[in-house]
Amino acid sequence: MRHAVVGPVPELAAYGVDLDMAERVHHRYPIRLTPYALSLLRPGAPADPLALQALPAAAELIDEPGMTADPFHETAQAACCHGLKQRFPDRVLVMAHDQCAMACRHCTRKGLLGTADVVRTPSQVAQAVAWVQAHPQVREVLLSGGDPLLLSDRRLIGLVRAFARLPQIDAVRIGTRVPVTLPMRVTPELARALGVSKKVWVNTQFNHAREITPEAVTACACLVDAGIPVSNQTVLLKGVNDSVEALFALCAGLQRIRVRPYYVFLCDPVAGIAHFRVSLRRARSLERELAERIGGLALPRFVMDVPGALCKRPI
Ligand code: SF4
Known part of the structure; x- marks a missing residue:
């Protein structure tokens, strides 16, 4: 990530970003994007669906009542061992990295990125694998x-193999x-190596049809051709995909590239993202309208997180 665009750099001004505001936002919620993501933006169009996801906005600084960085107390949950948590009986979550592209x-x-304990060293990986082995009801990592x-x-292939080789x-x-x-990070060699165990599944997050670029298509094709099922978890975002037309274009586009539209998530009540939230009523109506437009294979389930629930709740 040597070429990452980090902080309120002057080139953001071309996309309508106020650099003083960006400085204040960066202080609370770091700005970071890839040159590739920047290349997809349209200069002078700050309300563009891709710009809304990538560029800082003053609305991030508005403190909405009742919204916190961690509404479901994720950080308070004790780890089973370093970097491994269990929320559900048959699954564990392993923190593999603390940054995103x-x-x-x-x-x-x-508000939590960069704060999690990550499984980094060989002894931490061995400890996590041993913990899973000692809990045979766990069947998914x-x-x-x-x-x-x-x-x-x-490191990625080593981590995947360490868990995939467990018969459970x-x-x-x-x-x-x-x-x-x-997307250029996904190479045919990496995909083939990940596909060897026949146990790897990938969940990704396309939120708008314009993200399905030739580069993204190639990345997904590498994974699918290597025998890795790829599913998509969209986040329902105001101004980005909160219309039936946008969701239809996204789901149809994903099916075309063999990526299964799996979930549409409602935004959790998290500080700094209130401006993206879509009401439950609107989400329900979008789900109905989309079901009338697209076949079941390309129809995602609309779900939300509920504190303490053992699974995502249909809306
Ligand atoms: S939405 Fe996913 S990829 Fe984007 S910053 Fe959050 S964790 Fe990272």
Whole structure:
């Protein structure tokens, strides 16, 4: 990530960003994007759906009553061992990296990024694997962060193999937005190596049809051709995809590239993203309208997080 665009750099002004405001936002919620993500933006169009996700906005600084950085007390949950948490009986979450290629402005973890304990050293990996082995009811490992695809090939493949070789594990799920924000990171060699175990699944996050660029298509094709199922978890975002036309174009586009539209998430009540939230009533109406427009294979489930629930709740 040597070429990352970090902070309120002057080139952001061309996209309508007020640099003084950006400085204040950066102090609270760091600005970071890839040159690739920047190249997709339209100069002078700050309300563009891609710009809204990538560029800082004054609305991030408005403190809405009742909204905190961690509404579901994620950070308070004790780790089972360094970098590994268990929220559900059959699944564990392993923090593989503490950074992302792009600091998405709508991120529900924006106040927590960079703070998590990450499985870094060989002994931490061995400890996490031993913990899973000692709990045979665990059948799925989710590698998340931050973005696991920011690890080197060697470290990522090693981490995946360490869990995939356990007979009890049916799936190693990788949560990554790299196919959207840094698609050239996904190479055929990496995809083939990840596909070897036949246990790897990838969940990504396309939020708008314009993110389905030739580079993103190539990245997803590498993964799918390597036998890795790729699903998409969209976040429902005001101004980005809160119309049936935008959601239809996104879901149809994803199906065309063999990426399954899996979930549409409602934004959690997190500080700094209130301006992106879509009402439950509007979300329900969008779900109905979309179901009338697109076949079941391309129809995602609209869900929300509920504190203490054992699964995502249909809206
Ligand atoms: S890639 Fe995901 S975790 Fe990372 S900043 Fe974007 S939304 Fe947040």
